[in-house]
Each structure stands twice: as C-alpha cells, then as structure tokens.
Amino acid sequence: MALRLDIQKHKDIPRKQLEEIASLKDQHWPHGVDSQISWILDNYEENDVHLILYRENTPVAYASLNVISCQMDSQAEEILGLGGVCVDRSCQKQGLGKEIVEGANRYIAQQGKPGLLLCHKELTEFYSRCGWLDMPCGKVTVAGKKFDHYVMSYGKAYEGVKRLAIPKNF
Numbered sequence: 001m002a003l004r005l006d007i008q009k010h011k012d013i014p015r016k017q018l019e020e021i022a023s024l025k026d027q028h029w030p031h032g033v034d035s036q037i038s039w040i041l042d043n044y045e046e047n048d049v050h051l052i053l054y055r056e057n058t059p060v061a062y063a064s065l066n067v068i069s070c071q072m073d074s075q076a077e078e079i080l081g082l083g084g085v086c087v088d089r090s091c092q093k094q095g096l097g098k099e100i101v102e103g104a105n106r107y108i109a110q111q112g113k114p115g116l117l118l119c120h121k122e123l124t125e126f127y128s129r130c131g132w133l134d135m136p137c138g139k140v141t142v143a144g145k146k147f148d149h150y151v152m153s154y155g156k157a158y159e160g161v162k163r164l165a166i167p168k169n170f
C-alpha cells in the first residue's frame, strides 16, 4: 500500500494533524490527547518539524525534529533532536519505524546539522539499523537533570564527549 511522508514545520502544522500526532503518541505514552497537544504547543519552536507517515491517508507513524543548542564540553553545538518516534500499534514490525526514521535522516542531511536522540538500551539496536551511531558520553543532562540512558547521533560521529548538556526534553 502506498506510503506518503508529510513533513510540516511546527509553525504551519494544522490542528487536524496535531490531533493525529497526539492520538498516535498517546497509544505509547498515555497522558491523554489534550495533554499531548498542550505539551507540543508548549515545547516546540517555529522551525521544529513534525514528520507524519501516512498509509492510504491513515497516519501510521510519527517523529519530530527539534532544533536545539546543546553544550558539548566547551563547545556549543546546534543539533536536530529526534523525538516522539512511534508507530501505530496495529502496524508495528512492518518496516514503518525504519521508514519514518530514514525520512528524518534525509531531512537532517539536508539541514547540514547533526542529529541526536535519547533512548533506552533496548532501542539502540533499532536505531542502529536505521543508520544511527552510538555516542558514548560522560555526564549527560537534559533540562538540568541527569540522563542515564543512551545517546545516539546521525550525520556526525562524536568521540570522547565528557559533558553533554541538552537544555530541554524532546
């Protein structure tokens, strides 16, 4: 069945698509659809992007990319943070997760900024199959709180970063 990837800047996202995104995300992180929408409206900037994968006009997978300025040791680095990656529960394990992440990879490559993601150990295999690299770091903080899981990058290989400070969740 035909797949279509729609990429929308946050500033242009129609309410209908926000609701589709919220419903997809709520299958996996059940905070309620209204709470999902409020979180997006509170946390996204104009040039962040939403990627929605449709199969026959039905939304089946989602991901977002947030433009974030991180601190890596003594250097500021602007990255695209890949977040919210999810596939409709009834459509998992059909290659759609890989499809949406590869769409995000193409956008990252066009922007010429590295991609970064945060995940738990059990998902590192999935992301490495999508072309992402492990990024071993010393101390990582997200919004000022210690982050104890995994960081991965796309488009740039990092080595020996001792301190990574990411100012917000994504």
Ligand SMILES: CC(C)(COP(=O)(O)OP(=O)(O)OC[C@H]1O[C@@H](n2cnc3c(N)ncnc32)[C@H](O)[C@@H]1OP(=O)(O)O)[C@@H](O)C(=O)NCCC(=O)NCCS
Pocket (backbone or CB within 6 Å): 028, 084, 085, 086, 087, 088, 091, 092, 093, 094, 095, 096, 097, 098, 099, 118, 119, 120, 122, 123, 125, 126, 129
């Ligand atoms: C994780 C998730 C996005 C994967 O999507 P999916 O459509 O089921 O995965 P795909 O079918 O595209 O799998 C692509 C490849 O990754 C592998 N893979 C998928 N999920 C995996 C997992 N949890 N662990 C290891 N490998 C995995 C697949 O076997 C496949 O390998 P192949 O290319 O050799 O065939 C999806 O299961 C999901 O929505 N999970 C819940 C939300 C979530 O946890 N999101 C991640 C937040 S960081």
